[in-house]
Amino acid sequence: MAYRVLIVDDSPAMRCFLHRVIEISGFKLAGCFEASNGREALELLGREWVDAILTDVNMPEMGGEELVERLSADEMLRSIPVIVISTDATEKRISRLRSLGARGYITKPFLPEALRTELEASLEATRA
Amino acid sequence: MPESGLNAALRDSVVDVLETMFFVRSTGDSRGEASAGDIVARVHFEGEPSGNLTLRMSALAARSVSADFLGEEDWNLAEQQIGEVVCELANMVCGSFLSRVESNATFRLDTPCLASIDADCEPADLRQPVAHRSRVASHSMEIAGGALRVFVETEARVWSATAEFAF
Numbered sequence: 001m002a003y004r005v006l007i008v009d010d011s012p013a014m015r016c017f018l019h020r021v022i023e024i025s026g027f028k029l030a031g032c033f034e035a036s037n038g039r040e041a042l043e044l045l046g047r048e049w050v051d052a053i054l055t056d057v058n059m060p061e062m063g064g065e066e067l068v069e070r071l072s073a074d075e076m077l078r079s080i081p082v083i084v085i086s087t088d089a090t091e092k093r094i095s096r097l098r099s100l101g102a103r104g105y106i107t108k109p110f111l112p113e114a115l116r117t118e119l120e121a122s123l124e125a126t127r128a
Numbered sequence: 129m130p131e132s133g134l135n136a137a138l139r140d141s142v143v144d145v146l147e148t149m150f151f152v153r154s155t156g157d158s159r160g161e162a163s164a165g166d167i168v169a170r171v172h173f174e175g176e177p178s179g180n181l182t183l184r185m186s187a188l189a190a191r192s193v194s195a196d197f198l199g200e201e202d203w204n205l206a207e208q209q210i211g212e213v214v215c216e217l218a219n220m221v222c223g224s225f226l227s228r229v230e231s232n233a234t235f236r237l238d239t240p241c242l243a244s245i246d247a248d249c250e251p252a253d254l255r256q257p258v259a260h261r262s263r264v265a266s267h268s269m270e271i272a273g274g275a276l277r278v279f280v281e282t283e284a285r286v287w288s289a290t291a292e293f294a295f
Contacts, residue, residue, distance in 0.1 A: 010239065011212060011215070011216050011219075012209075012212055013194075013197065013198065013209065013212035013213045013215075013216045014216050016198050016199075017149075017197055017198065017216075020198075020199045058236065058237055058238075058239065060239065086223070087219060087220050087222065087223020087224060087227070087237065088223055088226075088227060088235070088237075089223070089224070089227035090227055090234065090235075092234055093234070107227075108145070108149065108220045108223065108224070109144055109145045109148035109149040109220055109224065110148065110149070111148060
């Protein structure tokens with residue numbers, strides 16, 4: 001089965017990198033969407049369905065924390081697994097994002113295999 | 129953490145990010161001298177203490193590293209793309225460094241930006257209480273046919289000569 005993934009990051013370079021890494025890792029990708037902040041992501045989710053969301057934390061207009069909160073509060077969108085990708089490896093931040101509803105957390109730098117593993121684990125947990 | 133420990137943490141952060149995300153290895157130490165055309169990215173962080181990480185790369189190294197990151201031919205890259213990649217590199221090194229030196233603190237990183245090569249410029253907002261910046265860590269290396277230099281400065285209030293940093 002192939003999946004539709006939304007990448008949310010204010011860095012165009014990082015969005016490009018993540019898209020490449022997902023493809024290189026062998027993850028079955030049916031479609032890849034991009035947004036530069038949480039607000040854009042929510043607008044896109046009003047038009048398109050995705051199977052998983054990868055999001056940065058520090059973004060202008062709406063950051064990753066608020067995005068995760070808003071998704072968790074939405075009856076339809078809360079079922080979409082959200083994986084946070086951040087440079088912050090502190091336990092405080094990781095716990096906070098998970099308590100808000102993030103299904104996974106990846107710290108930069110990361111290996112491509114780690115991203116694929118996290119995506120597959122989050123999708124598997126959703127199906128269960 | 130003693131100063132040598134901070135330098136080591138910064139070096140380890142740079143090496144880790146470059147090898148893991150950029151698939152690039154250092155080819156040796158560098159004297160880190162500035163050159164015209166160098167690309168400079170700066171990340172401001174808020175925490176205890178606040179400060180900046182500045183990353184400077186020679187144009188040649190920046191283009192090569194950016195090509196690897198984006199999966200493009202180096203001759204096919206726009207200057208803007210290279211700038212974005214260097215900013216992202218600075219962002220990742222900063223986050224990695226801060227996580228290593230103070231795992232219990234909360235830091236917030238501003239969006240990285242390209243700076244002028246004059247890395248000693250004064251803080252933009254001079255209405256703030258006078259703050260003294262201390263360079264707490266630095267690292268220079270040769271990569272991808274050019275030079276990379278990173279340094280971290282933290283802010284301290286002038287009147288608090290005995291302030292202890294979280295570092």
